[in-house]
Structures are given as structure tokens and as C-alpha cells.
Amino acid sequence: MSGNTLGKIFCVTNFGESHGPAIGAVVDGCPPGLELSEADIQAELDRRRPGTSRHVTQRQETDQVEILSGVYQGRSTGTPIAMLIRNVDARSKDYSKIADTFRPGHADYTYTQKYGDRDPRGGGRSSARLTAPSVAAGAIAKKWLAREHGMRIRGYMSQLGPIAVPFESWDEVPRNPFYAPCAAVVPELEAYMDQLRRDGDSIGARIEVVAENPPAGWGEPLYDRLDADIAHVMMGLNAVKGVSIGAGFGCITQRGSEHGDELTPQGFVGNNAGGVLGGISTGQPITVSLAIKPTSSIRIERRSVDREGNPVQVQTLGRHDPCVGIRATPIAEALLAIVLMDHALRHRAQCG
Structure with a gap:
């Protein structure tokens, strides 16, 4: 009921708040015998870590992961893997002025309506800080999928x-802070972000995720379709407002003779x-596209109301990503890996 656990066999439970002592995840259902170390997980966390360039939040979190259980002598035991990431650079005072008001575009209003109270420090549970545990869990799924099925996400x-x-090369993606596959466009992106920060505003982005070499046959009909589960988890990523798979909304203008993928003896x-x-994988690359909205926390004053319904002007100070999409790529990869590993184990359970 609480909506903090993802998966049916490979289950990931996410916990913590942005400015609490720590955040983390408990991964249950990982098969035993997987070689796993904190270094495996840290490599993925470092890709999403804040403060890595001038274009993202300058909150300085090392995101050092601690494995508390489920791993013995470098291998998973089959028992729950608990992972902890301590918060070390929270500035709760930045949020004192908005404790009783609602930031436009943020979850402040809805959290208050649902729970009657909320943690205003950094967004509390609604903060994108809570994507770090998902990345940690996704690192486990990535490693298992690569070992068992040769998959790459x-x-x-x-x-x-x-x-x-434009897509130029996968080789360019890790060479710049935007995860952009084209080196020529990076200076333009940097100039745009520099101006955006001076304006005190924010912007959205589009992220593409690809799972290469998936086997055919994963997924279930109707209610547990593979694409439905992918869309479900991606919509759980902060700021995602749209998910498309394959041609996505482009299929609206395609004719059936164009959209339906023909089959030949070669595939x-x-x-x-x-x-x-x-709802079942074809064995082709699984391609997912995400639309990410502009960051809601901006320095520009905007109209809102306080808890009593009185009109106020809200200006959000503190350290925020002017474009949350810049750090979203490793998060989206992790979430896709979690869904695919869960479906891999479900397929194995049903079909052997």
C-alpha cells in the first residue's frame, strides 16, 4: 500500500528523506552467488552523484554506499541486501521560509493533503535525492543481467x-556532464545552462534508455506487460511527465504498413x-524515451498560498539542479535494469 517497494521477485524497497541521517534500499530476491562489492555499486552512484559539474546542484554528497547484509565473502547469499548511503551535506535552514507554503510544481501541496504534514527539508521523501538508492539497486540488476544474459543497459x-x-557515438556519452552522445553540441549546452542559472530558472530534457541483447519472451499478458511495468517504474522517477517505448507518439502519424515491424528469416x-x-519482449533492443519537466525549485518568485490559504510569493533558495535531466540518465538505466531483472526471474519461475 505504501508504494515504496518495486518488483515481485526481485524486490527493491527504498527508504529515507533528503535531509535525514541516511537514505538506502533493501534488495530482496537477488539470487545467491553473484559476485558483488561496494565498488560495483559505487561506480554507478558516482555517475549520478551531485556536485560533479557547474551545471548541477552543488550539494556535496559523496554517496558512499555501505552494504550491511546479504553479501558474504564477496558473493550474494540470497538473503536481503541492505545498502545505506549517509547524507553528509544537508542545509535544512535553506527551507525554513517555505515550511508553511507550497512551491508551485512541487509535491508540497499534495504531500500535505495526503499525510497532513510533511518534511519540508529538501523536499523530504519527494526529493530526487531518493533516486540514489534506486541507482544502487540497479547496479546489482545490471551486473546480474550482464552475467546471465550478456545484456547492456x-x-x-x-x-x-x-x-x-543528435546521436553521434556511445563513446561520447561518458565524456561530458550531460551524457550527450555528440561532442559538437556540448559547448552549446554549456552556454545554455550558464545563462539559465543566471536567470534563476530551470528547463526540461529528454532521455533515451536502451537495453541491448534481451532474450525474447520476457513479460506477461494484460496486467503485467513488460512495457507497462517499464512505464510504471519510469513514471516513478522524479520529474518524469512522459514515457514512450519504441516509436512512441511518433506512431500517430505512421501507417500500419510503416509501423508494424516486418519479419524475415534474418529477423x-x-x-x-x-x-x-x-507485453512480451521480442529479443530486439528495448528502447525507452523519457520527458523530464523543468525543476520546480527556482529562484524566480512565483504565486502560491500558505497552509491557511493566504496568497504568498514563493522564492526557493538552496542548491538545486537547474535541469534534473542532466543527472537522470544513470537513474533511468537503473530503473530499467530493475524491471528487466524482475521479469527475468519471473520468466524463469514460470517457464523454467
Whole structure:
């Protein structure tokens, strides 16, 4: 009921608040015998860590992960893997002025309506800080999928605000802070972000995620479709307002003769389906596209109300990402990995 656990066999429970003592995840259902160390998980956390460039929040969190259980002598035991990430650079005083008001576009109002109270420090439970435990859990799933099925899950930014980012090479993605696959566009992205920060405003982005080499046959009909579960988990990522798979909304203008991927003895001719047909994987790459909204916490004053319904002007101070999409790529990769590992284990349980 509480909505903090993802998966049916590979289950990930996320806990903590942005300015609490720590955040973390408990991963239950990981098969035994997987070689696993804190270094495996840390490598993924470092990709999403704040403060890595001038274009993201300057909150200085090391995001050092501690494995508390479920691993013995470097291998998973099959018991719950508990992981802890301590918060070391929270500035709760930055949020004292908005404790009794609601930031436009944020979850302040809805959390108050649901729970009657909320933790205003950094957004509390609604903060994107809580994506770090998901990345930690996704690191486990990535490693298992690579070992068992030779799968590789990668992502990149395809658009930042009005700037389209053409795909040039996967090699370019780790070489810049935007996860952009085109080196030529990086200076333009940097100039745009510098101006955006001076304006005290924010912007959205589009992220693409690809799972390569998935087996055919994963997923269930109707209510547990693979694509439905992917969309479900991606909509759980902070600031995501749209998810498309394969051709996505582009299929609106496609004719059936164009959209339906023809089959030949050599395989599928295209991949408009994004690797999923009837809720079950085709064996082609699984392609997912995410629309990420502008960050709600901005320095520009905006109209709102306080707890009593009185009109107020809200200005959010503190350290925030002017574009949360910049750090979203490793998070989206992790979430896709978690869903795919869960479906891999479900398929194995049903079909052997």
C-alpha cells in the first residue's frame, strides 16, 4: 500500500528523506552467488552523484554506499541486501521560509493533503535525492543481467530544452556532464545552462534508455506487460511527465504498413515496437524515451498560498539542479535494469 517497494521477485524497497541521517534500499530476491562489492555499486552512484559539474546542484554528497547484509565473502547469499548511503551535506535552514507554503510544481501541496504534514527539508521523501538508492539497486540488476544474459543497459540525453542532441557515438556519452552522445553540441549546452542559472530558472530534457541483447519472451499478458511495468517504474522517477517505448507518439502519424515491424528469416526489419510486442519482449533492443519537466525549485518568485490559504510569493533558495535531466540518465538505466531483472526471474519461475 505504501508504494515504496518495486518488483515481485526481485524486490527493491527504498527508504529515507533528503535531509535525514541516511537514505538506502533493501534488495530482496537477488539470487545467491553473484559476485558483488561496494565498488560495483559505487561506480554507478558516482555517475549520478551531485556536485560533479557547474551545471548541477552543488550539494556535496559523496554517496558512499555501505552494504550491511546479504553479501558474504564477496558473493550474494540470497538473503536481503541492505545498502545505506549517509547524507553528509544537508542545509535544512535553506527551507525554513517555505515550511508553511507550497512551491508551485512541487509535491508540497499534495504531500500535505495526503499525510497532513510533511518534511519540508529538501523536499523530504519527494526529493530526487531518493533516486540514489534506486541507482544502487540497479547496479546489482545490471551486473546480474550482464552475467546471465550478456545484456547492456545504456542511456543518453537526446534533448535539453530547445536544443536537440543528435546521436553521434556511445563513446561520447561518458565524456561530458550531460551524457550527450555528440561532442559538437556540448559547448552549446554549456552556454545554455550558464545563462539559465543566471536567470534563476530551470528547463526540461529528454532521455533515451536502451537495453541491448534481451532474450525474447520476457513479460506477461494484460496486467503485467513488460512495457507497462517499464512505464510504471519510469513514471516513478522524479520529474518524469512522459514515457514512450519504441516509436512512441511518433506512431500517430505512421501507417500500419510503416509501423508494424516486418519479419524475415534474418529477423525483424525494424523496431518501432521498441522491443516489446503484446507485453512480451521480442529479443530486439528495448528502447525507452523519457520527458523530464523543468525543476520546480527556482529562484524566480512565483504565486502560491500558505497552509491557511493566504496568497504568498514563493522564492526557493538552496542548491538545486537547474535541469534534473542532466543527472537522470544513470537513474533511468537503473530503473530499467530493475524491471528487466524482475521479469527475468519471473520468466524463469514460470517457464523454467
